Amino acid sequence: MLRPSDPQIGAVRRFNRLYTRRIGVLNEQLLDSGFTLAEVRLLYEVARRDGPSATEVGHELRLDPGYLSRLIQRLRKRGLLDCRPSPADRRLSVLTLTRRGRDTFASLDRRSHDEVAGMLLPLGDEGTSRLVDAMGTIERLLGPPPAEAASYLLRPHEPGDIGWVVQRHGAVYAEEYGWNGEFEALVAEIGARFLRNFDPVRERCWIAERDGVNIGSIFLVRKS
Numbered sequence: 001m002l003r004p005s006d007p008q009i010g011a012v013r014r015f016n017r018l019y020t021r022r023i024g025v026l027n028e029q030l031l032d033s034g035f036t037l038a039e040v041r042l043l044y045e046v047a048r049r050d051g052p053s054a055t056e057v058g059h060e061l062r063l064d065p066g067y068l069s070r071l072i073q074r075l076r077k078r079g080l081l082d083c084r085p086s087p088a089d090r091r092l093s094v095l096t097l098t099r100r101g102r103d104t105f106a107s108l109d110r111r112s113h114d115e116v117a118g119m120l121l122p123l124g125d126e127g128t129s130r131l132v133d134a135m136g137t138i139e140r141l142l143g144p145p146p147a148e149a150a151s152y153l154l155r156p157h158e159p160g161d162i163g164w165v166v167q168r169h170g171a172v173y174a175e176e177y178g179w180n181g182e183f184e185a186l187v188a189e190i191g192a193r194f195l196r197n198f199d200p201v202r203e204r205c206w207i208a209e210r211d212g213v214n215i216g217s218i219f220l221v222r223k224s
Helices: 006-022 037-047 054-061 065-077 099-142 161-177 181-196
Strands: 081-085 093-097 153-156 204-210 213-220
Touching (some): 037 093, 037 099, 054 065, 065 081, 161 181, 161 204
C-alpha cells in the first residue's frame, strides 16, 4: 500500500480547516448556546440512547475518562443530566437526561437543524445533492467497516442511466487511454440507438449499483 502523497495529505487538512471553520467548531460555545461542542455531543449521545452507561458514551466519543467525568459533572450541576449506578452492575453509571435536559437538547437540536438548512439553502437542489453524496462517500471511507459486505444491486436501466454510461465512458477512456471527445460521441450515438430501437425481448442493459450509486453497466444487444 502506497503512502499518501503530501498533496493528498494537504488536501485533507485543508478540508478539515474549511469545515471546522464553516460549522463553528472553533468557537468556544457551539451555536452561541453556552455549551461546548463536547457538551452538546454528550447530550446528543445520551438523548439517542436508552440509558447508556458513561463508559459506553465515553467509548463512542473517544473521550478520556477524566475529561468525560468533568463533562458529566458540569451538566449535572446545570440540572441537565442524571447519573446513577446501574441496577444490573453497580460498577457502571447510567446516564439519562432530566426534563430540563430533554428540553435543552431539543432546542439545541432545532437550532442545529436550522443552521444546516441555512447553509444548504444557497446551494440549491443540485448543489445540496452533490454535497450530501460527497459527505456520504467520506462517511463510508472514514467510518467503521460495515458489519456485512456491501450489498450490490443489478437492475435494468432507468431514465438517465444511458447518459451516465456515456459520461463514464468518456471520462474513463480519456484518463486511461487519452482518447478524445470523438469516442464519447460514438458511445452517445450507440446509446441513442439502443434507446430508440430497444427490443425488450432480445436486449438488456443492466446497471450495477451500490448504496444508491451507479458503479458499472453491462449491455446485451442483437447483432446488427
